[in-house]
Amino acid sequence: DAGVTQSPTHLIKTRGQQVTLRCSPKSGHDTVSWYQQALGQGPQFIFQYYEEEERQRGNFPDRFSGHQFPNYSSELNVNALLLGDSALYLCASSFGTFRGNEQFFGPGTRLTVL
Amino acid sequence: LAKTTQPISMDSYEGQEVNITCSHNNIATNDYITWYQQFPSQGPRFIIQGYKTKVTNEVASLFIPADRKSSTLSLPRVSLSDTAVYYCLVGDIDSGGYQKVTFGIGTKLQVIP
Numbered sequence: 001d002a003g004v005t006q007s008p009t010h011l012i013k014t015r016g017q018q019v020t021l022r023c024s025p026k027s028g029h030d031t032v033s034w035y036q037q038a039l040g041q042g043p044q045f046i047f048q049y050y051e052e053e054e055r056q057r058g059n060f061p062d063r064f065s066g067h068q069f070p071n072y073s074s075e076l077n078v079n080a081l082l083l084g085d086s087a088l089y090l091c092a093s094s095f096g097t098f099r100g101n102e103q104f105f106g107p108g109t110r111l112t113v114l
Numbered sequence: 115l116a117k118t119t120q121p122i123s124m125d126s127y128e129g130q131e132v133n134i135t136c137s138h139n140n141i142a143t144n145d146y147i148t149w150y151q152q153f154p155s156q157g158p159r160f161i162i163q164g165y166k167t168k169v170t171n172e173v174a175s176l177f178i179p180a181d182r183k184s185s186t187l188s189l190p191r192v193s194l195s196d197t198a199v200y201y202c203l204v205g206d207i208d209s210g211g212y213q214k215v216t217f218g219i220g221t222k223l224q225v226i227p
Binding site for chain 1: 156160
């Protein structure tokens, strides 16, 4: 089992550009959540996808959007990049409405906005 | 959302037992308590989860008092590889049954040789 995988590992963009990050959940998982982790901070919840729909959303602007595919993989899109978007973006997967917080996290994508 | 409070940092010598306490005064009846470990430039890793009393696995123990307003993660005989940030989270299940996980700033544990 490969666990949660994310691509790319690192990414450098300039302000105003758009970026797409990808995530493949752990085998058997159908729910994907995305988090932004700034340096020295805990991960902040962006949104969660289940059955190809956004189910929950954190306090992030509409510049952050996502998608989930029939195979449960997911994309995170960020438009009009700002310097403050520089962070580690984490994807986590879980199985449906599992009661509790056990999510499996990927290694993350390090995004640098110049 | 149930808010958690934990120490920002802790130091411990190798071989000692480490206890990290987390306060969650407004925990809801259906909330679970979960601890994650995170190494630099890696995603968080699940350590242990509990609802009440004591839970033990091969990695750690979790002690939860009867009022559930706090919890203590216990790491037995820590090694240098246990140096990491430890997050305490309280389960948040909304009316739709879906989950949001709210991370605080965590406790940075430094294990000293």
